[in-house]
Amino acid sequence: MSTLTTDRQDERLQNRDGLRGVLADVLERARGGDLGVIPVVVGLVVIWTVLQILNPIFLSSANLVNLTLESAAVGIIALGIVCVLLVGEIDLSVGSVSGLSGAVLAVLFVGQGLPVWLAIAASVIMGAVVGWLYGQLFNRFGVPSFVITLAGLLAFLGLQLYVLGTKGSINLPFDSGLVNFAQLDFVPAWLSYTFAVVAAAWLFASGYLHARERRRAGLSAKGVPMLAARSVALLAVLAFVVWYLGQTRGVGWMFVFFVALVLVMHYLLSRTKWGRSVYAVGGNVEAARRAGINVRAVYTSVFVLCSTFAAVGGILAAARLAAANQSSGAGDVNLNAIAAAVIGGTSLFGGRGTAFGALLGIIVIQSISSGLTLLNLDSSIRFVVTGAVLLLAVVVDSVSRRSRTSHGRA
């Protein structure tokens, strides 16, 4: 290139183009503590290798199909946790809210005989109201979010038990569309491949249009070969996943729904003003306030989102089990959701993380859970291992944060 683009004129900048440059950039960033998805991917490979050696069924198509279906419910809850963590707060009550949501759904749908869509809508609205309540308490009284939501954890667990009544368990009819959706609905092979092709084509098209716009504005942009390589890589990965899962049952609609939510959240967080303000509030609340951002509205919106996702996750969990009972949302649901978000690279200190983190994180968590179940290990050991992995993720977060500070990358 004879003339330098506007953003590459400073002589101190090292210009790295092409695939080699990208690799060099990634290496450099990792050294500076900006690890991105590297620890998750490495962790996943290690976990899969170990579990596969211990039990050859683990990486079988049937088990992986099961794994994707099991991930969806908690993964959606983790997606909400990512939003709350991004503003530097926490929601500890997602498990209880998901359990309550399942109970409300079952009581309205089975107990009261309402149409299923109405029961679902009621549960989701219930979740949103809970989040709104948290937002109000947080904004008006300035109570730390972990205390509010800890109170919520207990209160909504109580409410769940009350709603379920003395029976304590309500079965959902197997022939309902909801249970079908969670257990039996799979994307036909041709449609799965179409999704993969559309995703790759869309990645290329949006990248190409963006690069063209940048070039017109006199800024540096990715070249076509680079964009094509990226799309082909995505297509290869997706096609392989679809093919491998297709050896048995295929890709579940519930998992597709989860991935769709991840994509929507990714767009909202990275490409809208609201997303920017979420990151800004997590980075420096005072700066955000002075920049004219309505900080209270941002807090309320993330609490509402988180509880709503928890409710949606609760509905899917109930549908997957075809029942809502007293232990729905209890036990490790809370911690699994938070662990998934943190393992996926969302910082507990606020301001860092992505929606895709929830997807990666939940696959790690669910792999451990599924692998240990296959080994016939007791849930006691499963808890210990999951706890250890969460601790490891938090340590990686803290260490990379320290390293980032010393390398000048927030």
Add this chain to the structure above:
Amino acid sequence: MTVLSLRGISKTFGAVAALTDIELDVAAGQVVAVVGDNGAGKSTLVKILSGVHPPDAGTITFGGNAVEIPTPAAAHRLGIATVFQDLALCENLNVIQNLFLGQEIRPLRLNDVAMETRSWELLRQLSAKIPSVRVPVAALSGGQRQTVAIARSLLGDPKVIILDEPTAALGVAQTAEVLNLVERLRENGLGVIMISHNMADVKAVADTVAVLRLGRNNGVFDVDQVSTEDIIAAITGATDNAVSRRVQKGARS
């Protein structure tokens, strides 16, 4: 041409008269340094101009019209931009994201190309030395952060820009960079109010110096015709003060 002028501004906090009968004039393309000891009322003055506190009495004339500045947003609308001492940047966001924070172009589908182009324009206008606008602010030096904060205040095309202690936390080279920046603002025809403690900086870039002492005007000087000693005397209220005594002691030994 005077852009901003204050007449008879007073402000009390309870029993304390923070400002009494203050006068101040700022013209386009003029750098006015406001100096004074701790508690002289500099910060209160900044807060009145940036809309944080309303004054109790007095008139503010902006561009020939009497105005009121009840809120920070009102100050912004008038064209008075303030860069506070702590800069208020988000370290996890990059330069573009910080510059456009709260005023992003196309809220539902951010137009990052337009924002990046405009960012470069702003920085070039300030002849700022920032290698890349895509690095998080955490990676920038103190002087570069000050530059980003000043560039951000320029986004709304202000007429007057208030800098609160812009060089307080900076090293020698970075201070020089920021002083260059202040001169650039003046060349661009902005009125600049610079709060400072540093006499060398004041002498270097200011056109006039307004001294506050105990909440009152204690003289407005033309920088070319006043010595540092005279300014210090006006700040402390005496020719025989701690600073002058130290100077004499140094001369004797």
